[in-house]
Amino acid sequence: MSEFDIQRELDGAKGRYVIRQDGAEAELTYSVTSPTLVIADHTGVPDVFRGTGAGLALVTRLVADARAEGFKIVPLCPFVNAQRRKHPDWADAFNV
Structure with a gap:
């Protein structure tokens, strides 16, 4: 997988x-419902990023942060949920 510079932004209960x-942005947005629960609600990857692994990199970072910070992920976003199914070793990071 390619290395990406992934920035984490948080504005109240909304983050990405x-x-x-x-000039293009690939993003994974989420909502913080509690200190221990985050809902991954949308992944948007423009055509310029297609095939680069950017979407997977975003989900991988979310999983790493969940493990490091002790929160669980609700995979409302279809892409995040699909990646969860492809990576059974991530099960500990999800609340499903």
Whole structure:
């Protein structure tokens, strides 16, 4: 997987992970429902990022942060949920 510079932004109860490249942004948005629960609600990857692994990199970062910070992820976003199913080793990070 390619290395990406993933920024984490939080504004109140809404947050996102974002990769910026050549004026485009790939993002994974989430909502903080409690200190121990985050809902991953949307992943948006523009065409310029297609095939680069950007979407997977965003989900991987979310899982890493969940493990490090002790919160669980509710995978409302279809892409995040699909990645969860492809990576059974991530089960500890999800609340499903």
